[in-house]
Amino acid sequence: MIRPNLLILCLLLFPLTTHAGLVFDFQYGTGSNLWTDNHKTALNSAANTLADYLNVASPVTLTFNVTGHSTNGGSLASAGSSLYATQGFNKTFVQQKIQTGVDPNGATADGTINWNFHYNWDTDDSISAGYYDFKAVAMHELLHAFGFMSLIDSAGSNTANYWVTFDDFIVDSNGNAPISNGTYLWNTSYNTNLTGGAGGLYFGGANAVAAFGGLVPLYTPGTWASGSSVSHLDTTYFTGANKKVMNHAVASGPAVRTLSAIELGILEDIGYSLATASVPEPSTWLMSLVAAGGIGIAILRQRRKQND
Numbered sequence: 672m673i674r675p676n677l678l679i680l681c682l683l684l685f686p687l688t689t690h691a692g693l694v695f696d697f698q699y700g701t702g703s704n705l706w707t708d709n710h711k712t713a714l715n716s717a718a719n720t721l722a723d724y725l726n727v728a729s730p731v732t733l734t735f736n737v738t739g740h741s742t743n744g745g746s747l748a749s750a751g752s753s754l755y756a757t758q759g760f761n762k763t764f765v766q767q768k769i770q771t772g773v774d775p776n777g778a779t780a781d782g783t784i785n786w787n788f789h790y791n792w793d794t795d796d797s798i799s800a801g802y803y804d805f806k807a808v809a810m811h812e813l814l815h816a817f818g819f820m821s822l823i824d825s826a827g828s829n830t831a832n833y834w835v836t837f838d839d840f841i842v843d844s845n846g847n848a849p850i851s852n853g854t855y856l857w858n859t860s861y862n863t864n865l866t867g868g869a870g871g872l873y874f875g876g877a878n879a880v881a882a883f884g885g886l887v888p889l890y891t892p893g894t895w896a897s898g899s900s901v902s903h904l905d906t907t908y909f910t911g912a913n914k915k916v917m918n919h920a921v922a923s924g925p926a927v928r929t930l931s932a933i934e935l936g937i938l939e940d941i942g943y944s945l946a947t948a949s950v951p952e953p954s955t956w957l958m959s960l961v962a963a964g965g966i967g968i969a970i971l972r973q974r975r976k977q978n979d
């Protein structure tokens with residue numbers, strides 16, 4: 672791992688890309704040699720696709736530290752955005768910046784993206800067999816930085832009283848919240864739900880529920896999967912033609928690049944204003960059935976005193 676001060680020295684600035692009031696400033700650091708112009712163009716394209724879904728009140732520039740590596744195995748890519756760990760439910764820096772126009776962390780990058788170039792990536796719109804859909808995965812990762820992620824951890828590790836906005840809408844199958852509204856502490860009687868027991872966990876925000884027609888099942892496999900559990904839609908439920916961008920894993924071949932009404936509802940629930948343009952029909956691309964690679968997320972946490 673490269674040290675933070677070296678990372679700063681390695682930064683290169685590339686042309687900005689702007690869409691719908693959002694400017695994405697991707698700064699390529701460690702592993703920048705792995706990022707070809709095609710990869711960079713595809714990342715910009717994916718970012719602009721997401722921006723088109725949103726109504727942004729005041730133009731903002733989002734800065735991302737983008738890194739790359741080539742590791743045999745492991746996740747396809749990861750992304751994150753820091754937040755101030757104050758009691759309650761907090762927006763990620765990226766989320767806060769888009770939603771309020773206020774930059775919470777000054778010149779520091781708002782988010783991070785790390786890509787695994789060991790896998791075969793197809794960066795255009797016609798995905799070859801055996802290749803992963805770069806733009807689809809980039810949309811997925813950027814959405815994590817946008818706040819589509821949970822800070823809920825494995826059983827026994829949920830001892831903090833700060834969470835991300837997404838967690839404000841986590842409920843069980845009966846609509847009961849495992850995080851107390853008053854103390855913001857995790858109720859350990861819901862520990863079994865973390866690994867799919869008692870029906871698992873759901874997203875219960877009003878817009879998402881209206882879109883789905885009920886509580887939205889989240890991914891809670893029988894063994895806790897750090898970076899995957901709870902932070903994704905239930906990959907075992909949303910299958911076949913119902914696969915979603917925010918499933919926890921994706922097969923090679925063409926993947927879903929269109930946000931579903933459910934995912935758009937979640938974005939609304941966590942504070943986004945959606946563009947009024949009509950929503951495209953869900954992708955009907957056929958996906959291959961070869962082994963799926965996991966998509967992890969890296970959640971960076973930053974503390975500050977509450978009186979700051």
Ligand SMILES: [Zn+2]
Pocket residue numbers: 811812815903918919966967968
């Ligand atoms: Zn993910």
